[in-house]
Amino acid sequence: MCLEETVMGDDTPYPFEVIKESADYLLSGTQHRPKIGVICGSGLGGLADQLDERDVFPYESIPNFPVSTVAGHAGRMVIGLLSGVPVMCMQGRFHAYEGYPLWKCAMPVRVMKLMGVSHIIVTNAAGGLNPEYKIGDIMIIKDHINMQGFAGDSPLRGRNDERFGPRFPAMNNAYDKNLIAMAKKIVADMNLTNVVQEGVYVMLGGPTYETVAELNMLRIIGVDAVGMSTVPEVVVARHCGMKVFAFSLITNQCITQYDTDAQANHEEVIEVANIRKKDLQNLARRIIVNMSEEYQES
Numbered sequence: 001m002c003l004e005e006t007v008m009g010d011d012t013p014y015p016f017e018v019i020k021e022s023a024d025y026l027l028s029g030t031q032h033r034p035k036i037g038v039i040c041g042s043g044l045g046g047l048a049d050q051l052d053e054r055d056v057f058p059y060e061s062i063p064n065f066p067v068s069t070v071a072g073h074a075g076r077m078v079i080g081l082l083s084g085v086p087v088m089c090m091q092g093r094f095h096a097y098e099g100y101p102l103w104k105c106a107m108p109v110r111v112m113k114l115m116g117v118s119h120i121i122v123t124n125a126a127g128g129l130n131p132e133y134k135i136g137d138i139m140i141i142k143d144h145i146n147m148q149g150f151a152g153d154s155p156l157r158g159r160n161d162e163r164f165g166p167r168f169p170a171m172n173n174a175y176d177k178n179l180i181a182m183a184k185k186i187v188a189d190m191n192l193t194n195v196v197q198e199g200v201y202v203m204l205g206g207p208t209y210e211t212v213a214e215l216n217m218l219r220i221i222g223v224d225a226v227g228m229s230t231v232p233e234v235v236v237a238r239h240c241g242m243k244v245f246a247f248s249l250i251t252n253q254c255i256t257q258y259d260t261d262a263q264a265n266h267e268e269v270i271e272v273a274n275i276r277k278k279d280l281q282n283l284a285r286r287i288i289v290n291m292s293e294e295y296q297e298s
């Protein structure tokens with residue numbers, strides 16, 4: 001399938017059988033049976049390179065999968081062991097601004113579900129809007145504002161298939177409280193408390209960064225960090241009953257004043273991700289080990 005055909009998705013989410021075809025393809029190509037999935041944000045895909053005994057699937061090779069078109073998103077599914085725990089890691093995600101409908105941005109989450117994944121870690125690079133946030137901070141996401149939802153779009157738009165989940169899923173506990181509490185203990189143990197925040201994420205459509213007026217409006221409604229991803233994946237994960245943990249790396253400070261020539265840019269986003277990647281990988285590794293203990297108990 002050529003890039004243009006893949007990018008110009010239609011309005012109908014893939015049916016169960018199409019998602020299953022992708023899941024079966026991946027299951028037949030690996031011995032691992034992960035219960036934990038990870039979606040790596042811009043510049044944060046290095047975690048996937050840490051997996052042992054890994055099987056690597058370029059997105060082009062997976063039936064029905066979209067392809068990555070953004071710098072910092074390698075475009076591979078990597079399945080392997082992290083400290084002995086089976087994990088599947090998306091080294092690169094899909095964004096609405098690439099031309100994908102929201103359901104397609106989040107379609108890999110359903111593939112994970114049909115492969116047996118019960119817990120998902122979603123990461124992203126984001127601009128820090130809370131004035132107390134510094135570049136390089138890690139924000140544990142406690143909630144989101146679904147701007148696309150306000151405008152009538154959703155990755156769940158279309159006929160609902162109960163095999164994935166209910167027509168009207170709740171979103172008030174989207175970010176699992178126990179996983180947040182567990183992550184905070186790990187953060188304290190790693191002496192990272194001074195760089196870790198907990199806040200509200202908003203997804204905008206992008207690819208433009210925000211105007212000063214837009215950012216000032218978002219701050220008034222309670223936003224702490226601004227990005228262009230994550231929400232569709234979390235909505236789909238919760239719809240199909242997965243437990244969600246998510247964090248943002250604050251790669252830049254949102255510009256909320258007119259009297260500056262500074263501008264947000266993707267090079268800075270990738271650069272900051274690179275500088276912080278070791279801490280983030282260690283944090284993710286420890287969260288994954290603790291998560292695996294949780295699902296073994298439940």
Ligand SMILES: O=P(O)(O)O[C@H]1O[C@H](CO)[C@@H](O)[C@H]1O
Binds near residue numbers: 040124125
């Ligand atoms: O959310 P991730 O994929 O980490 O990427 C973030 O970084 C890019 C902008 O620099 C946008 O894609 C934004 O969403």
